[in-house]
Amino acid sequence: MEIIKVENLKKEFIIYEKEPGLKGVIKSFYNAKKIVKKAVDDVSFTIQQGEIVGYIGPNGAGKSTTIKMLTGILTPTSGEVRVDGIIPYQKRTVNAKKIGVVFGQRTQLWWDLPLIESFTVLKEIYQISDADYKERLAYFSALFGLVEFIKQPVRQLSLGQRMKADIVASLLHNPKLLFLDEPTIGLDVIAKENIRKTLKEIHEKYQTTIILTTHDLADIEELCDRIMMIDQGKIIYDGNLETIKAKFGSKKIVCFTLKNDLELDLGVFETLKKKDSDLTVSLENKALTVIFNKLKINVGDIIGPVLKQTEVLDIDISDDHLENIIKAIYKNGL
Amino acid sequence: MRSKIKKYLPFFRTSVMNMFIYRGTIILWLLLDVFQFFMMVFLWMSVYEYNQSIQGFTLHEMLLYYLVTNLLYVFSDTEAMYIMSEEIREGRISMMLIKPISYKARLYSEVFGRVIGIFSLTLPIVTITAAVLLWAFNIPFAVTGLQVLLAVLFVPLIFMLMFEFAYFFGTISIHTTNVFGLAILMNVVIRIVSGQLIPLALYPKAILTVISHLPFKYISYPTLVMLGKLSTTDALQGLLILAIWVGVFNLFSNLIFKLSLKKIVVFGG
Numbered sequence: 001m002e003i004i005k006v007e008n009l010k011k012e013f014i015i016y017e018k019e020p021g022l023k024g025v026i027k028s029f030y031n032a033k034k035i036v037k038k039a040v041d042d043v044s045f046t047i048q049q050g051e052i053v054g055y056i057g058p059n060g061a062g063k064s065t066t067i068k069m070l071t072g073i074l075t076p077t078s079g080e081v082r083v084d085g086i087i088p089y090q091k092r093t094v095n096a097k098k099i100g101v102v103f104g105q106r107t108q109l110w111w112d113l114p115l116i117e118s119f120t121v122l123k124e125i126y127q128i129s130d131a132d133y134k135e136r137l138a139y140f141s142a143l144f145g146l147v148e149f150i151k152q153p154v155r156q157l158s159l160g161q162r163m164k165a166d167i168v169a170s171l172l173h174n175p176k177l178l179f180l181d182e183p184t185i186g187l188d189v190i191a192k193e194n195i196r197k198t199l200k201e202i203h204e205k206y207q208t209t210i211i212l213t214t215h216d217l218a219d220i221e222e223l224c225d226r227i228m229m230i231d232q233g234k235i236i237y238d239g240n241l242e243t244i245k246a247k248f249g250s251k252k253i254v255c256f257t258l259k260n261d262l263e264l265d266l267g268v269f270e271t272l273k274k275k276d277s278d279l280t281v282s283l284e285n286k287a288l289t290v291i292f293n294k295l296k297i298n299v300g301d302i303i304g305p306v307l308k309q310t311e312v313l314d315i316d317i318s319d320d321h322l323e324n325i326i327k328a329i330y331k332n333g334l
Numbered sequence: 335m336r337s338k339i340k341k342y343l344p345f346f347r348t349s350v351m352n353m354f355i356y357r358g359t360i361i362l363w364l365l366l367d368v369f370q371f372f373m374m375v376f377l378w379m380s381v382y383e384y385n386q387s388i389q390g391f392t393l394h395e396m397l398l399y400y401l402v403t404n405l406l407y408v409f410s411d412t413e414a415m416y417i418m419s420e421e422i423r424e425g426r427i428s429m430m431l432i433k434p435i436s437y438k439a440r441l442y443s444e445v446f447g448r449v450i451g452i453f454s455l456t457l458p459i460v461t462i463t464a465a466v467l468l469w470a471f472n473i474p475f476a477v478t479g480l481q482v483l484l485a486v487l488f489v490p491l492i493f494m495l496m497f498e499f500a501y502f503f504g505t506i507s508i509h510t511t512n513v514f515g516l517a518i519l520m521n522v523v524i525r526i527v528s529g530q531l532i533p534l535a536l537y538p539k540a541i542l543t544v545i546s547h548l549p550f551k552y553i554s555y556p557t558l559v560m561l562g563k564l565s566t567t568d569a570l571q572g573l574l575i576l577a578i579w580v581g582v583f584n585l586f587s588n589l590i591f592k593l594s595l596k597k598i599v600v601f602g603g
Contacts, residue, residue, distance in 0.1 A: 097434040099432070106428070113348060121344035125434065
């Protein structure tokens with residue numbers, strides 16, 4: 001079942017450019033330069049119930065703007081948005097009942113109140129029954145270990161605790177659709193891991209549709225079956241993770257751990273560079289890393305000469321990291 | 335209806351609670367008000383040395399006027415404007431718009447909670463001050479039940495009027511991002527044209543004509559009613575006109591908000 005349908009969606013912002021300096025300020029006061037910024041430019045997609053979609057793109061690409069239109073905060077300049085059959089900006093409160101939203105950089109909790117108070121406020125707002133509230137709170141408490149900090153005022157929580165609390169806050173009313181805008185921003189490795197694991201569990205239990213924007217591609221690899229990539233307001237890729245890896249991840253990485261690196265002659269790689277001009281070699285602290293295109297060079301051609309020359313303690317061969325693939329796409333386009 | 339009220343009750347409650355969390359700050363500015371009040375007492379005493387009455391106000395009446403008006407001025411709260419302007423500037427408004435609640439009703443509940451919180455902190459202080467005043471000056475103070483009833487009827491309407499007014503200016507900050515200067519100016523002007531500083535009767539005729547066309551003069555009506563300066567007919571008429579102002583302002587500010595919301599820009603996160 002289709003839960004989100006977006007067609008030819010556009011959002012333009014008008015920005016007044018101010019020139020620097022006092023003179024500039026005075027000049028702009030009378031004659032401000034108007035700039036139309038297309039934050040989202042003719043975007044179309046559909047999302048099915050139960051999907052987990054990673055929505056990625058560089059800073060300022062239009063991710064948050066899209067989400068704000070889907071949640072009914074912003075009114076599109078043109079185009080159509082439907083969330084579960086409803087136009088969000090027209091029926092904001094009806095839509096709000098069905099969705100949960102976490103903006104990683106903001107909190108929906110009440111800063112001065114103990115965390116548990118925020119949850120009771122939300123219980124009233126969403127009119128959650130006592131039984132449901134109790135059951136869900138117990139479930140999330142167990143997953144996130146809320147007991148430790150549930151009685152503390154929100155302003156005293158650590159970022160990781162706050163993010164967990166925010167995620168719980170967005171899920172208490174069991175929404176059909178969950179928007180997570182950078183839910184792991186600024187978190188340490190363990191907190192990130194914990195959040196990912198929990199999101200997976202919640203998705204399994206409630207079949208919640210999740211739309212996730214992030215700059216941490218490990219989030220995507222762990223959680224998403226599908227990614228949508230946006231750049232300068234336009235969707236440049238929409239498909240599954242495997243395809244993008246197969247299509248663009250033609251690089252392989254070989255790491256050698258050497259016993260000593262004194263007698264190594266890197267000259268062999270010069271000849272290989274004629275076959276693959278993007279080949280890179282780095283030698284640092286007895287670790288030799290070679291990145292090459294597997295379509296142009298065989299792994300054997302790399303490993304063979306090294307083994308002949310010097311004593312190797314360990315070899316690690318891996319596909320290119322998703323991060324590098326995405327970086328290349330951001331930089332060069334598809 | 336009941337469930338609707340229940341939805342907004344938490345905002346009222348948290349707002350009252352906040353007032354008590356920051357009670358240190360509030361008690362500090364209440365003490366400041368008390369100090370200011372006693373300065374005014376001395377000021378009026380010296381003014382009245384040469385006059386028996388000014389525009390029909392005796393010294394005793396003037397002191398009572400000042401005391402009661404300032405107590406009730408708590409209900410002329412324009413905090414909504416600051417809350418809105420801040421939420422819009424910082425983009426926190428988006429966190430409110432993703433909830434299944436009306437932005438205005440929530441703000442209403444919050445400001446109402448705040449006012450009740452401040453009122454319950456102010457009331458004891460004013461009561462003590464009044465007791466001291468009545469005793470020190472030996473002021474006879476008598477009000478009829480009808481006067482109190484009329485005065486009490488004014489209070490919610492004044493609160494609503496000022497809320498709508500603040501809500502309108504808060505909405506403006508969607509377009510201008512910052513209304514701080516405007517807000518301060520507005521607060522000063524309202525203090526002057528509402529009779530919070532001195533009774534409106536003391537102003538020159540020309541200014542009085544302008545003021546009498548504005549709805550803010552009703553802010554001092556409950557005090558005037560209790561001092562017996564206003565006939566029952568005038569008070570009832572005032573109530574009716576004030577109610578109309580509130581109704582019209584409500585429609586107007588809702589319309590402006592609805593139109594402005596389309597223009598809203600929330601940058602970053």
